[in-house]
Amino acid sequence: AQKITQTQPGMFVQEKEAVTLDCTYDTSDPSYGLFWYKQPSSGEMIFLIYQGSYDQQNATEGRYSLNFQKARKSANLVISASQLGDSAMYFCAMREGQVQGAQKLVFGQGTRLTINP
Amino acid sequence: DAGITQSPRHKVTETGTPVTLRCHQTENHRYMYWYRQDPGHGLRLIHYSYGVKDTDKGEVSDGYSVSRSKTEDFLLTLESATSSQTSVYFCAISAGAASRDNEQFFGPGTRLTVL
Numbered sequence: 001a002q003k004i005t006q007t008q009p010g011m012f013v014q015e016k017e018a019v020t021l022d023c024t025y026d027t028s029d030p031s032y033g034l035f036w037y038k039q040p041s042s043g044e045m046i047f048l049i050y051q052g053s054y055d056q057q058n059a060t061e062g063r064y065s066l067n068f069q070k071a072r073k074s075a076n077l078v079i080s081a082s083q084l085g086d087s088a089m090y091f092c093a094m095r096e097g098q099v100q101g102a103q104k105l106v107f108g109q110g111t112r113l114t115i116n117p
Numbered sequence: 118d119a120g121i122t123q124s125p126r127h128k129v130t131e132t133g134t135p136v137t138l139r140c141h142q143t144e145n146h147r148y149m150y151w152y153r154q155d156p157g158h159g160l161r162l163i164h165y166s167y168g169v170k171d172t173d174k175g176e177v178s179d180g181y182s183v184s185r186s187k188t189e190d191f192l193l194t195l196e197s198a199t200s201s202q203t204s205v206y207f208c209a210i211s212a213g214a215a216s217r218d219n220e221q222f223f224g225p226g227t228r229l230t231v232l
Contacts, residue, residue, distance in 0.1 A: 004159075035220070045160075045207060045223035091159055100167035102148050103211050103221055104175065107159035 003027065004094050004108035012114045013082050020067070021077040021111050023092030033095040034075040035105065036066065040088040048090075051075060079113075087115045120144050121224035123208050129230045136195040138227050140208030142188075149191040150209040150221070151175075151183065153202075160207060166191055198231045205229075 005024045013019045025034065036048040051059045051066045059066045067076040079086055092108040120143030130136050140149060148167055152160040152175075162175030164183040172183050180202060182194045195202055208224040 043226050047220040050220055101213055102165050102167045104162055109159045
């Protein structure tokens with residue numbers, strides 16, 4: 001069973017609009033963490049934002065915010081005021097449990113975001 | 118940017134040959150990871166290390182082995198490469214447990230083609 005589900009294979013958004021990328025997760029572990037990464041066409045993986053399962057407030061990092069709805073097991077990424085440079089593949093990932101402190105991440109299949117001028 | 122390098126960056130090899138990929142970090146981070154990225158699968162964890170000589174299997178470890186004899190180096194070995202191991206391989210590092218200040222940093226990736 002998929003532990004991380006990203007239901008939008010591709011999204012097209014006009015520049016300057018806000019965009020929400022969906023992510024749902026499945027875990028029975030009370031302690032977990034959720035990540036979003038950006039992968040531009042050049043291929044590198046860029047960390048965007050992190051949300052811990054016990055964090056009381058939604059995480060924010062500049063134009064990125066994470067809409068964390070624990071009861072619904074959803075961790076959507078919101079990008080405000082989108083820019084052409086936001087065009088990339090976006091991955092949601094979950095850290096479930098830890099072994100000696102190691103972060104074993106499970107990734108979703110990704111959403112390809114295209115920003116149109 | 119986190120100091121992570123991977124070598125080689127590109128490699129073409131033949132089925133049945135051994136292949137070793139190297140990940141080198143200059144951050145002195147305790148934890149190191151190897152992932153593979155394939156279309157339709159996102160990234161999947163192959164092996165990880167939580168210290169020198171301390172390694173463990175990830176989700177897709179069959180056909181792969183790893184070694185970590187120094188903090189800064191984590192080697193991934195394909196003992197006998199197969200076409201199904203054609204992929205992009207990413208190394209990652211982290212300082213500690215997942216938190217706002219302990220994100221996982223990724224290297225630039227190695228594109229491996231097995232003919």
